[in-house]
Amino acid sequence: MIGRSVAALRSVAAWEGPTHQIGLLRFAMGAIVLAEYAQRHTAFANHDPGGMVFGLALVVSASLMCAGVFTRVASGVCALCLVYGYHWVGVHLGQKEPFVHAHTYILMASVVFLALMPTGRSLSVDRWWAARGGEAPAQWGPLWPLALMRLQLALVYFWGAVDKTNVAFLSGSRLQQMYAYYYGSHEGVRLPGFDELMVVAGIGTVILEYGLAFGLWFAPARRWLVPAGILFHAAIYLSFPVGTFSVTSCVLYLAFVRPEEVAAGIRRLVGREGDRPAEAGDSPGGGG
Amino acid sequence: MTGPGEGVVRLRMALLCVLGAWMLFGPFYRQILDGENQHLREFRMYGTRAVRTCQVFFEQERGGEWTPVSRWELEGFSYHRFPARGQRMLDKRRDAERAGERLCGQLGRDAVLRYRRRCGHVRRGWSEWEISDDLCGGRR
Numbered sequence: 001m002i003g004r005s006v007a008a009l010r011s012v013a014a015w016e017g018p019t020h021q022i023g024l025l026r027f028a029m030g031a032i033v034l035a036e037y038a039q040r041h042t043a044f045a046n047h048d049p050g051g052m053v054f055g056l057a058l059v060v061s062a063s064l065m066c067a068g069v070f071t072r073v074a075s076g077v078c079a080l081c082l083v084y085g086y087h088w089v090g091v092h093l094g095q096k097e098p099f100v101h102a103h104t105y106i107l108m109a110s111v112v113f114l115a116l117m118p119t120g121r122s123l124s125v126d127r128w129w130a131a132r133g134g135e136a137p138a139q140w141g142p143l144w145p146l147a148l149m150r151l152q153l154a155l156v157y158f159w160g161a162v163d164k165t166n167v168a169f170l171s172g173s174r175l176q177q178m179y180a181y182y183y184g185s186h187e188g189v190r191l192p193g194f195d196e197l198m199v200v201a202g203i204g205t206v207i208l209e210y211g212l213a214f215g216l217w218f219a220p221a222r223r224w225l226v227p228a229g230i231l232f233h234a235a236i237y238l239s240f241p242v243g244t245f246s247v248t249s250c251v252l253y254l255a256f257v258r259p260e261e262v263a264a265g266i267r268r269l270v271g272r273e274g275d276r277p278a279e280a281g282d283s284p285g286g287g288g
Numbered sequence: 289m290t291g292p293g294e295g296v297v298r299l300r301m302a303l304l305c306v307l308g309a310w311m312l313f314g315p316f317y318r319q320i321l322d323g324e325n326q327h328l329r330e331f332r333m334y335g336t337r338a339v340r341t342c343q344v345f346f347e348q349e350r351g352g353e354w355t356p357v358s359r360w361e362l363e364g365f366s367y368h369r370f371p372a373r374g375q376r377m378l379d380k381r382r383d384a385e386r387a388g389e390r391l392c393g394q395l396g397r398d399a400v401l402r403y404r405r406r407c408g409h410v411r412r413g414w415s416e417w418e419i420s421d422d423l424c425g426g427r428r
Contacts, residue, residue: 009301009304009305010297010301012304013292013297013298013300013301013304014291014292014297014300016291016292087327091326091327100326102329102330102331102332102333105329109311116303142292142300144300144304147304148304148307148308148311151308151311152311155311155312155315155331156331159315159319159330159331159332160331160332160333162315162319163319163330163331163332163333163335164333166411166412166413167411167412167413168408168409168410168411168412168413171413171414173408173413173414174408174410174413176343176408177338177339177341177408178337178338178341180338180341180343180377181337181338181341181373181377182338184376185359185360185365185371185376185377186342186343186344186359186376186377186378186379186384187343187344187345187358187359187360188343190360240337
């Protein structure tokens with residue numbers, strides 16, 4: 001039993017594969033970090049010198065990470081900024097906004113795991129520069145932190161479901177309260193059948209979250225769970241102020257796909273130059 | 289393509305164990321053991337929003353029967369002019385009583401009005417219904 005566990009751990013630690021997937025994840029997470037924090041960390045929003053330096057480091061590193069410029073350094077700096085913001089500014093100094101939330105924690109963890117991988121080897125300006133110099137590195141590298149990204153998302157669903165496994169949520173009353181708070185009044189939400197719908201939504205949410213926590217690990221279940229999860233997150237995003245939680249969770253579904261499938265999918269999507277129709281001429285602006 | 293060296297694999301194994309344990313232990317510590325160290329993360333979505341929200345329904349006695357009275361309609365609330373939360377929610381008993389007294393003024397001097405009220409709990413759901421005395425009694 002212990003021997004098999006160690007062998008499984010070793011195989012995850014030695015896991016290497018195509019880096020296209022982490023290129024996509026890097027791009028998306030960089031954009032989400034900017035969406036979450038950029039506006040609040042511009043110079044005019046932070047007048048103390050420390051805040052300005054922190055904001056500049058966060059915004060610049062996330063932008064570079066997104067574009068794939070000096071990617072390893074940018075990813076590392078961005079991860080450090082997020083850890084500093086969450087644990088030092090948010091928890092230690094008690095300035096919880098905007099750092100200490102479930103969705104910002106998931107974002108921080110994802111960027112930390114990305115920073116442990118060679119995120120610039122695919123779909124990056126770094127690669128483009130290296131290719132122009134004839135030295136593009138192989139799009140291959142260690143992927144073991146992907147396992148942690150998967151585990152993080154599964155745990156979010158699992159513990160979210162555990163927290164909802166109670167009379168309040170399963171009877172629909174918790175959702176009735178939340179919808180009344182945002183959309184209704186002390187009379188509830190004035191739609192026929194609404195209370196019954198909340199019972200179904202309450203039970204359905206808990207079943208789906210347990211399903212996502214365990215089912216995302218299995219490819220046949222993923223075929224159904226990923227679309228269901230995306231619809232679920234879209235519904236939450238449209239209904240309640242959840243910030244970047246929905247989009248971060250949906251992007252993390254990509255971490256569950258086999259890297260080889262992602263690389264093959266990108267090759268299929270991009271095609272080759274030979275895909276051009278024979279009658280196509282040169283592009284109008286394509287002079288040498 | 290050569291694989292990573294033994295030392296690198298061992299380092300990664302150690303990192304996987306430490307980070308994995310951190311991720312697994314955090315929610316267990318916060319949600320099961322009720323720990324309060326916020327460096328460890330809990331995943332209670334909306335555990336702190338819309339808590340202690342109460343449902344309040346007003347009822348008027350007409351011919352020996354209690355019939356519903358909608359404050360939403362009587363106060364002229366609408367989704368085009370969506371009222372502020374403090375106006376549309378009556379989460380404290382005193383707020384419900386005050387809103388009832390205002391309704392009494394609109395319903396006429398002889399109206400007999402009461403409320404049925406229940407409040408939500410994050411884990412236990414709705415409480416039992418609580419029924420008020422005549423809210424218009426003080427006006428007669």
